[in-house]
Amino acid sequence: MTRFELNILGCGSATSTLRHLPSCQVLNVRDHLMMIDCGEGAQLEMRRQRLKFSRLTHIFLSHLHGDHCFGLPGLLSTLALLGKSGTLTIHTFADGKEQFGRMLDYFCREMPFTVEWDVIGTRTAIVHEDNAIKVTAFPLRHRVPAVGFRFDEKPKLRHIKPEAVQRWQVPHHAMNSLRQGSDYITPDGHTVPNAELTLPPDPCRSYAYASDTMPSRRVVHAVEGVDWLYHEATYAQDCARQAHARYHSTARDAATVARDAGVGQLIIGHFSNRYDDETPLLREAQEVFPATRLAAEGLVVDLNHD
Amino acid sequence: MTRFELNILGCGSATSTLRHLPSCQVLNVRDHLMMIDCGEGAQLEMRRQRLKFSRLTHIFLSHLHGDHCFGLPGLLSTLALLGKSGTLTIHTFADGKEQFGRMLDYFCREMPFTVEWDVIGTRTAIVHEDNAIKVTAFPLRHRVPAVGFRFDEKPKLRHIKPEAVQRWQVPHHAMNSLRQGSDYITPDGHTVPNAELTLPPDPCRSYAYASDTMPSRRVVHAVEGVDWLYHEATYAQDCARQAHARYHSTARDAATVARDAGVGQLIIGHFSNRYDDETPLLREAQEVFPATRLAAEGLVVDLNHD
Numbered sequence: 358m359t360r361f362e363l364n365i366l367g368c369g370s371a372t373s374t375l376r377h378l379p380s381c382q383v384l385n386v387r388d389h390l391m392m393i394d395c396g397e398g399a400q401l402e403m404r405r406q407r408l409k410f411s412r413l414t415h416i417f418l419s420h421l422h423g424d425h426c427f428g429l430p431g432l433l434s435t436l437a438l439l440g441k442s443g444t445l446t447i448h449t450f451a452d453g454k455e456q457f458g459r460m461l462d463y464f465c466r467e468m469p470f471t472v473e474w475d476v477i478g479t480r481t482a483i484v485h486e487d488n489a490i491k492v493t494a495f496p497l498r499h500r501v502p503a504v505g506f507r508f509d510e511k512p513k514l515r516h517i518k519p520e521a522v523q524r525w526q527v528p529h530h531a532m533n534s535l536r537q538g539s540d541y542i543t544p545d546g547h548t549v550p551n552a553e554l555t556l557p558p559d560p561c562r563s564y565a566y567a568s569d570t571m572p573s574r575r576v577v578h579a580v581e582g583v584d585w586l587y588h589e590a591t592y593a594q595d596c597a598r599q600a601h602a603r604y605h606s607t608a609r610d611a612a613t614v615a616r617d618a619g620v621g622q623l624i625i626g627h628f629s630n631r632y633d634d635e636t637p638l639l640r641e642a643q644e645v646f647p648a649t650r651l652a653a654e655g656l657v658v659d660l661n662h663d
Numbered sequence: 664m665t666r667f668e669l670n671i672l673g674c675g676s677a678t679s680t681l682r683h684l685p686s687c688q689v690l691n692v693r694d695h696l697m698m699i700d701c702g703e704g705a706q707l708e709m710r711r712q713r714l715k716f717s718r719l720t721h722i723f724l725s726h727l728h729g730d731h732c733f734g735l736p737g738l739l740s741t742l743a744l745l746g747k748s749g750t751l752t753i754h755t756f757a758d759g760k761e762q763f764g765r766m767l768d769y770f771c772r773e774m775p776f777t778v779e780w781d782v783i784g785t786r787t788a789i790v791h792e793d794n795a796i797k798v799t800a801f802p803l804r805h806r807v808p809a810v811g812f813r814f815d816e817k818p819k820l821r822h823i824k825p826e827a828v829q830r831w832q833v834p835h836h837a838m839n840s841l842r843q844g845s846d847y848i849t850p851d852g853h854t855v856p857n858a859e860l861t862l863p864p865d866p867c868r869s870y871a872y873a874s875d876t877m878p879s880r881r882v883v884h885a886v887e888g889v890d891w892l893y894h895e896a897t898y899a900q901d902c903a904r905q906a907h908a909r910y911h912s913t914a915r916d917a918a919t920v921a922r923d924a925g926v927g928q929l930i931i932g933h934f935s936n937r938y939d940d941e942t943p944l945l946r947e948a949q950e951v952f953p954a955t956r957l958a959a960e961g962l963v964v965d966l967n968h969d
Contacts, residue, residue, distance in 0.1 A: 373737070421769070423771075456765075
């Protein structure tokens with residue numbers, strides 16, 4: 358199975374602590390790295406977790422609160438110093454492009470790589486698509502404009518059965534068509550069903566990121582059926598009023614979204630600095646949605662398995 | 664003796680490593696904290712070193728390279744979240760005010776404290792003065808405009824000898840004048856020399872920070888006679904050509920500046936990421952100036968003693 362792996366670089370909330378770093382994670386899709394949010398310290402945490410700067414191709418910013426983006430200038434400067442080449446695409450609102458674009462112009466005058474700004478809006482939209490993956494932004498419900506991101510792997514090719522294609526003497530040029538699901542027609546006109554020649558493709562994996570947000574039906578709809586969901590759980594339920602007043606979620610809220618959306622597994626994060634131990638948040642979420650785990654800096658989740 | 668203490672928060676150079684953080688230090692002058700440079704991670708390192716955010720009154724930025732200032736937005740945001748009150752003065756060039764002022768306007772709309780921007784130039788000038796200390800900026804020699812900072816304690820009051828003032832029945836209202844060095848004239852006209860009634864004041868301590876810079880006669884002149892000097896030593900002497908091409912210093916350069924300026928003690932820092940062990944830089948410096956020590960994150964130097 359090709360790699361589809363989530364690296365948690367930071368899962369704290371706005372007030373810095375020694376326990377958690379601000380929001381940042383890296384999704385590894387077949388060894389291409391996509392960063393989601395970029396809190397202060399992101400570059401250092403990439404080093405600590407041995408994530409290769411050269412493989413970073415995209416940065417997706419959920420919203421413009423400092424704990425989700427203040428690591429960007431430092432990361433870009435370091436990438437420049439290290440001589441990164443190619444293109445890095447930063448997906449952010451117009452204000453993000455304006456704020457950080459201006460800093461970049463001033464502080465990183467000579468860039469060995471191209472920064473491409475993809476200005477995104479707050480409506481549901483496909484913000485990136487390549488051979489491997491489709492990334493959809495969807496609206497969150499926060500104090501400022503904010504979006505989540507859903508990553509869906511593209512349908513993959515079927516696996517050839519070597520003995521079967523040998524038996525039917527399928528020529529090399531027909532293989533790709535087989536992998537796409539076509540039947541094979543022999544030179545004398547006989548149809549060999551695809552299922553006889555191939556095995557099903559690897560499953561398409563999916564992941565969604567929703568932080569920062571109040572619990573929202575729109576989020577439930579947007580993340581419906583994903584294999585893995587990261588949903589913020591800044592507070593426990595006994596602080597629900599405070600959570601919602603600040604447009605945040607409780608652990609129970611996150612679990613309810615996961616359950617209602619029928620996701621496979623839930624990871625909760627964006628913990629308030631008031632918690633020295635998030636076990637109560639985990640227990641609270643698991644009462645509603647058992648397949649929940651806590652985010653933590655350095656956590657690597659193989660999104661193929663639980 | 665009142666506190667005069669240097670806390671090293673970061674002493675690496677531009678390319679981030681797991682060994683060093685980017686430039687940042689905090690000078691504690693009688694429990695008022697003055698930050699010098701503010702590399703990414705400064706706020707976290709303040710927490711780690713248990714330096715109180717509420718006591719931070721000034722930030723001095725030497726120049727506008729990211730490794731000396733990218734920690735500023737995160738630090739200011741955290742101060743706002745923690746409800747800091749009063750005034751924080753940031754001493755920086757006009758460009759620094761423009762860059763970071765704009766970020767602050769966008770990201771920290773509601774500030775419970777006042778940020779005062781003190782726009783400084785590159786010529787020698789007093790940039791701050793209060794009852795305790797005088798801070799002078801002086802030009803460095805770097806690729807971009809850069810200044811060092813010299814901190815000189817103001818002359819202090821003499822210490823009263825309790826038995827002597829009792830013997831001469833000096834009234835309370837005369838004490839301040841005694842502490843300032845005046846003689847005491849008794850009601851019947853007799854002059855008691857000040858030296859009989861007081862002990863000398865505590866010595867005035869001084870510290871200077873010079874990073875980033877090539878070795879420079881102007882720096883020698885500016886830091887003349889300070890008790891403690893922090894001077895960058897990005898490279899060892901075998902990389903002198905590279906050091907100077909990039910407007911940096913070697914360890915031997917730093918030691919030569921310290922010796923020529925007749926300083927008391929030298930701390931070297933701003934180490935290139937090429938060094939896994941800075942002992943060779945220390946040895947090289949000590950050959951020229953024995954009273955040298957290496958900076959390190961978490962190092963606290965009591966600037967009263969060696």
